[in-house]
Amino acid sequence: MKRSFIREILECITTETISFAGGLPDEKLFPHLELKESANNVLNDASSLQYGTSSGLYALREKIAEFYTRDGFETNPSNILITSGSQQALDIIARDNRDKSITIEAPSYLGAMNVFAMNGLTQEAVSLHSDGIAIDAFEKSIISTKLAYLIPDYQNPTGYTYSDSKRDTIARIVEENDAILIEDSPYSELYFEKKYQSISSQIPHSSFHLGSFSKTLSPALRIGWIRAEEKLLDPLIAYKETMDLHTNGLSQSILNDYLRDVSRYDEHLNLLRKIYAKKMQMFKIYLDELLPEFKHSKPKGGMFIYGEIPDVDISILVQKCLDRGVVFVPGEEFYTDGSKNSEIRFNFTHCKTTDIFKGLNIIGKVLKELN
C-alpha cells in the first residue's frame, strides 16, 4: 500500500514552493465571511453542539435532494446519506463490497484506488480516453465484476469528460448486466461550457452518485454525500455508524445555514466557474508557449490539465523541479500497476496567477537541461 505522493508532497512543500500538485481549490474564493456568519448563527443555538443522526442533518439532506431534483433527477431526502467528504463515501461503499472485483478507469483517483485496495477489492483497470472509458473493454470487464467506479465529469487526474453518447452507452451496459455503478462527481459543478447529465440519473436503481462540497465551498468542512435508492443506501448506514456515528454536526449545520440562500450559492458557483475557466485558459497559453513538448487536451471543467512529455523520465523531471521550487504529480501515481510513463497532472486552480508563468517557465528550463 503506497501513501499518496500528493499528500506526502503537501507535507514537504514550503510557502515558497509553486505547487501544481494537490487538487486544492483557490482559497481566495472560499466564501469565508458568509461561512463565518453562518457559524455564528449556528452557535447561537446550543443544540447545534448535540449528537445527530447517522444519515445526516435532515434539513441539509433536503437541500441536497432539491439540487438533484432541480437538475431533473428526482430525489428525496431519504435518498441522501451525508458523509465525511466523498472520501468516506468511497470507504463505506468499499466496505460493503469487500473482496469483490471492481472495474475502474486507468488512470484513476488515487484516493479511491487505495480505499479499494485496503478493502480487498480486485481492481480491473480499463483505459480512459478524452471522451470517456474504452467501451468494449468496459463491457467485457463489467460482465464479471458487476461493479464499476467512474468519474465522468472533469475526471481526476485527467480532466476528461464523458461524451453524452458514452454516458448513454454506459447506463445501458450497467443495466443490461445487472451491475452497480459508483459515479464519483466532486467536480460536476465546475463546468466551463455546459453541465452534463449524470449517468446515475438514467439508472437510479443501479447507482451510487457521490457528491461533495469540498471543491465548491470548502474541503475543511468535510461534507460529502451518497445519492442512492433507499434499498441500496440502507445497508451503508450501519457502516457509517461504526465509522463515526455521524458526520461533524457543526459543519453540517454551518453548511445548512449557508445554503438557506440558494441564489447566493448559485452566484458563488458562477464566480468559481468564471475564474477557474480563466485560470485554465492562462495555464494553457503558458503551457503552449513554455512547455510545447507537453501533449494534452483542453479540459471542459474541473481542476486539472493532464498530458505527456514523450520520452522523458518524469521521475527525474519532478525531482529536479522540486529542487527548483516547483511541484506537480507524475502520471504513474494514478495507475494500479504504478508502471513508469511520461504523463503529468497539473492543477491549475490553486496557484496564484503570477505563479503560473513562473512555475511553467522553470519546468520548461529544467526540461531543456535534461534533453
Ligand SMILES: Cc1ncc(COP(=O)(O)O)c(C=O)c1O
Ligand atoms: C475524484 C475524487 N473523489 C473524491 C475525492 C475526495 O474528496 P472529499 O473527500 O474532499 O469530498 C477527491 C478529492 O480530491 C476526488 O478527486
